[in-house]
Amino acid sequence: MPNSPNSTTVLSTNKPLRVVDIVEGTSVDGPGLRTSVYFAGCEHHCPGCHNPTTWPHDAGHDMTIDEIVKVVDYNNFDVTFSGGDPMYQAEALLPLARKLKLDGRNIWCYTGFTFEELKAHPEMCRLLDYIDVLVDGPFIESRRNTGLLFRGSDNQRLIDVRRTKENGKISLWKREVTDKTTDKI
Numbered sequence: 001m002p003n004s005p006n007s008t009t010v011l012s013t014n015k016p017l018r019v020v021d022i023v024e025g026t027s028v029d030g031p032g033l034r035t036s037v038y039f040a041g042c043e044h045h046c047p048g049c050h051n052p053t054t055w056p057h058d059a060g061h062d063m064t065i066d067e068i069v070k071v072v073d074y075n076n077f078d079v080t081f082s083g084g085d086p087m088y089q090a091e092a093l094l095p096l097a098r099k100l101k102l103d104g105r106n107i108w109c110y111t112g113f114t115f116e117e118l119k120a121h122p123e124m125c126r127l128l129d130y131i132d133v134l135v136d137g138p139f140i141e142s143r144r145n146t147g148l149l150f151r152g153s154d155n156q157r158l159i160d161v162r163r164t165k166e167n168g169k170i171s172l173w174k175r176e177v178t179d180k181t182t183d184k185i
């Protein structure tokens, strides 16, 4: 199964990271202005995917963790990992996520795996320790809904990772009460 977390291509242990693009100041990949890092590699191949050029694991270019952190620090935004599916580089991403968290960044991560599927893989689970919100699951064209906040189809969930671990069950992210938006989540 190509998108199994146990696939031999799931993890890259080689540094640096493979990055397709970095977008600074985006407001579509999580709350507030964020720096979104689009990592190469995705085997989910969802029909209707907006970023098929990110599917090859060798798409984009190499970046060291220091180079990525330098871009993030420049605008001082919080961070979103997207792609592609960042989980295919989970092991290599760990030190980056750790560094960004030490710097006080809020981190969102998009993945085509479900939260439950990620739990079967140790490195992906370890990466979750540094993720605030996980947007999980593949994009399903028949469930596409342009009215949803920060995701494309209604099977995808905005999971508050810390609360989910504390509660022992999936707990969805909610906007801060000070935020007046009425967007549907």
Ligand code: SF4
Pocket (backbone or CB within 6 Å): 042, 043, 044, 045, 046, 049, 050, 051, 052, 054, 083, 084, 085, 111, 112, 113, 137, 138, 139
């Ligand atoms: S998981 Fe995301 S990047 Fe991968 S094919 Fe699906 S929509 Fe595209």
